Amino acid sequence: MKGSVERACIDILLKVPKNIKTVKYKKIEKARLLREIKAKINEGKSYIDIAIELEIHTIDVLNILQEEIIFGTNLTKGMIEHLISKGITISEISELYKCKKVNIIYALNDINNNISKNKAIEIETAIKINDLLENNIGFDFISKSLKIDEYKVFTIYNKYFHKYNNNVISFNQIEELIKLNLSDVNIARFYSINEDDMNLVKEQIKYNKQIRKSKIDDKNKDNLSMIEKSYKESTNMDFHCIRSKNRKYK
Structure with a gap:
């Protein structure tokens, strides 16, 4: 140059x-x-x-x-449970600790490496199910894809990931399972309730949704009224400023 x-x-x-x-x-x-x-x-x-x-x-x-x-340098059951409870996925935990997903399952379930071939296959299946769920694929599609009964797909997943607890009927959990396309029959089976009880639960979930939507709508209305009020106040101020500067508007 x-x-x-x-x-x-x-x-x-x-x-x-x-x-x-x-x-x-x-x-x-x-x-x-x-x-x-x-x-x-x-x-x-x-x-x-x-x-x-x-x-x-x-x-x-x-x-x-x-x-x-x-989060420490060693993968521990306590830390995995903490991260999962905060909504962190197994894939993200795997990336964070730079380890295989199977190691996370072993730590989470207190499993050593000396396991039977059948159990190893079951764990691999649980990981496949989890990967599909992380990609928002429902239990119905997973069942068809893996050619495994839908309820068995759910139980294999829950056996190793401990996501859902049936000690108490949780509306939030059931709503999540409905979104994941687990059938009403299988949800009722997991919580040991009959069809009538399941229908009552669904009605309550529907009611809870309406209440949440109503609260959001009310909040949006309040925000909109505040914006409108601020706009009116600002335009009124602008109008008074114009009148004070231009005598012909007096």
Whole structure:
């Protein structure tokens, strides 16, 4: 590249493009995110909600926290249960600890490596079911895909992932199972209730949905009325300003 007289020759190839972030910038940004994440955790927010608010992936939230070894370096049953209770998926835990999903199942169920071939196959099946559920595929489709009875698909999954508890009838859990296309018959079978009881439960879930929707609608109406009020106040102020400046409107 040629330079003009008494002017330094500057090679444009040496310039750092604007879209490339420096190491220093990345460190500052990560430190800022860490502070925000910790603050939101102290507010009682879940990892998923934090990720949504910060517009990053849940695994990014976990990885930023893990740089301070928040979750420990060893995979433990207690930590797995903690992460699952916070809505973290097995795939995300696997990525966080850089381990195979089967190791998570072993730790979660206190299983050692000396297991029978049939049990190993059952665990692999449970992991396949979990992967499909994480991709929002229902129990009905999984049953057809794996050619296994629907209730057996559910019990194999729940045996190793301990997601659902039938000691108490939980409307939230049943609503989730309905969304995952587990049949009413199989849901009733799991909770040991009859068809009439199942219908009553569904009616209650429907009622709860209507109440939630009503609360959201009321909140939206309140927000809209506040916006309208603010708009009217601002336009009135603008109108009075115009009148004071322009005498012909007096």
